[in-house]
Amino acid sequence: MPIKPSAITERVKPFRLVKYFTFTSLVLVFLGTLMLSILNTHWARTLLRQKSEAYSRLLVENLNHQVFIQFILPVAVRYGQIELRREEQAERMDKVVRSTLHSFQVEMVNIYDRAGTIAYSFDESRVGVTDAGGRELAAALAGETTIRLVQRGNWLRIFLGIPEESRLVTFAPLRAERPLSTLSGPVLGAVEITQDISDDYRAIFDFQVSVIYTSTGVMGLLLVIMIFVVRRGEHIIEQRNQERLRLKEELSRAAHLASLGEMIAAVSHEIRNPLGIIRSSAELLKKKLAGTTQSTAIADIIVEEATRLNGIITDFLNYARPAEPHLIPCQVEKVLEKAITNLAPELEARNSVIENRLPPSLPTLQADADMLYQAFLNLLLNALQAMPTGGKIEVAARVENAAVEISIQDQGEGLPEEVLAKIWDPFFTTKERGTGLGLGIVRKVIEAHQGDIRLENRPEGGARAVIRLPAKAAEPPDTHVAS
Numbered sequence: 001m002p003i004k005p006s007a008i009t010e011r012v013k014p015f016r017l018v019k020y021f022t023f024t025s026l027v028l029v030f031l032g033t034l035m036l037s038i039l040n041t042h043w044a045r046t047l048l049r050q051k052s053e054a055y056s057r058l059l060v061e062n063l064n065h066q067v068f069i070q071f072i073l074p075v076a077v078r079y080g081q082i083e084l085r086r087e088e089q090a091e092r093m094d095k096v097v098r099s100t101l102h103s104f105q106v107e108m109v110n111i112y113d114r115a116g117t118i119a120y121s122f123d124e125s126r127v128g129v130t131d132a133g134g135r136e137l138a139a140a141l142a143g144e145t146t147i148r149l150v151q152r153g154n155w156l157r158i159f160l161g162i163p164e165e166s167r168l169v170t171f172a173p174l175r176a177e178r179p180l181s182t183l184s185g186p187v188l189g190a191v192e193i194t195q196d197i198s199d200d201y202r203a204i205f206d207f208q209v210s211v212i213y214t215s216t217g218v219m220g221l222l223l224v225i226m227i228f229v230v231r232r233g234e235h236i237i238e239q240r241n242q243e244r245l246r247l248k249e250e251l252s253r254a255a256h257l258a259s260l261g262e263m264i265a266a267v268s269h270e271i272r273n274p275l276g277i278i279r280s281s282a283e284l285l286k287k288k289l290a291g292t293t294q295s296t297a298i299a300d301i302i303v304e305e306a307t308r309l310n311g312i313i314t315d316f317l318n319y320a321r322p323a324e325p326h327l328i329p330c331q332v333e334k335v336l337e338k339a340i341t342n343l344a345p346e347l348e349a350r351n352s353v354i355e356n357r358l359p360p361s362l363p364t365l366q367a368d369a370d371m372l373y374q375a376f377l378n379l380l381l382n383a384l385q386a387m388p389t390g391g392k393i394e395v396a397a398r399v400e401n402a403a404v405e406i407s408i409q410d411q412g413e414g415l416p417e418e419v420l421a422k423i424w425d426p427f428f429t430t431k432e433r434g435t436g437l438g439l440g441i442v443r444k445v446i447e448a449h450q451g452d453i454r455l456e457n458r459p460e461g462g463a464r465a466v467i468r469l470p471a472k473a474a475e476p477p478d479t480h481v482a483s
């Protein structure tokens, strides 16, 4: 029974499940990687902030120390009073601050006096400004250090972690130092330092982007590979199904033909006996009529048609129940010559000739001469029938690769594509009075001899039948027996 198309799609389905599963896992892995990269960068930013803050504290402590040692103490000793309005003092302070911070990325330094007025600044124009520090300044003057992250940019940039600018602003008390002690002296003022950490934030974001790019690339590649694998798998499954379908159909056709053959064989067998009686009766009738004045034309037709019908039935029987070949040493060229000779009257009637190009002797084959004769006759008749207005048939043979290769070629109309595709189908014929069994019988005969046959068009027009019969079973030359 042929398989319905729905059966194929059902078989492909489990594979589709694998496809969806793989695709979903890819998407999940991708989302997971994305989440991981977001968490990772968040953690990196937190770490960056903590490190920057710790670093800032150290910086401020160091600045406090240097300012106290290198500025406050010497100035107090020399001038008795700290007055940053005096140029020498301001210059000295500037030198101390800049030499302390010169290798650090500090954008702005403001030093406030105890009243909250800017006594020193990187930006000279700010000196003398009061109330610039706000609550953090007040806290610093009260002895407390505060560190604040100031970010600028629209909300999306801040949300994504790429603000236009990121600054760390530190307010710390400026203390007097007691000898050999940590900074625990009285508060003399306050220090404000501003560090630009935009580049660090940008580096983290760039890293995140490269992680996302890489994972997208890898996922994309995996997806492409997966699609390729899936396509290939589906193609293979599809091909297997087609093949199964073809084999099933072939099997059912073979079974069908086998039963048809059985039936034909049985019917043909039963027809043959009455047909024989009809023919011999008609021949008898002919003989009787021959002695009278009456015409024998009708009896002639009966004999002729009964003979033709007998031929058709013989073909059917040969096709349906091919005999086992009786293999004996055989000269294949002799068999061919016999067929050519027997066709002489037919050739003359059809205005055709056979050019015998057979070599004088070929290796002896183990073959059934009667069966081969039947096969060659069928091929020669086909060639003859392909040339309705007459022509030349060439018969040749040669030895090649331990086989005898025989070719029969004609100058007929050749085989159109659609005919060539069907010539081996039983009952396929393009002739009005053909059975379409001739080539089928030929093939069975050749295959029974472990040979093969092909039909092809000649480049110069006409058809060519090429038969190969293995020569390996040949007898030694001194035991040659002509058939």
Ligand SMILES: Nc1ncnc2c1ncn2[C@@H]1O[C@H](COP(=O)(O)OP(=O)(O)OP(=O)(O)O)[C@@H](O)[C@H]1O
Pocket (backbone or CB within 6 Å): 315, 378, 382, 383, 386, 410, 412, 413, 414, 415, 419, 423, 428, 429, 430, 431, 433, 434, 435, 436, 437, 438, 439, 440, 463, 464
């Ligand atoms: N030499 C050829 N040139 C052109 N067509 C050919 C040739 N040999 C065979 N064919 C084509 O193949 C068909 C099948 O050939 P096959 O011998 O099986 O049957 P048939 O000749 O039609 O009938 P039957 O042999 O029973 O008289 C032919 O009808 C013809 O169309």
Ligand SMILES: [Mg+2]
Pocket (backbone or CB within 6 Å): 378, 381, 382, 434, 438, 439
């Ligand atoms: Mg034929």
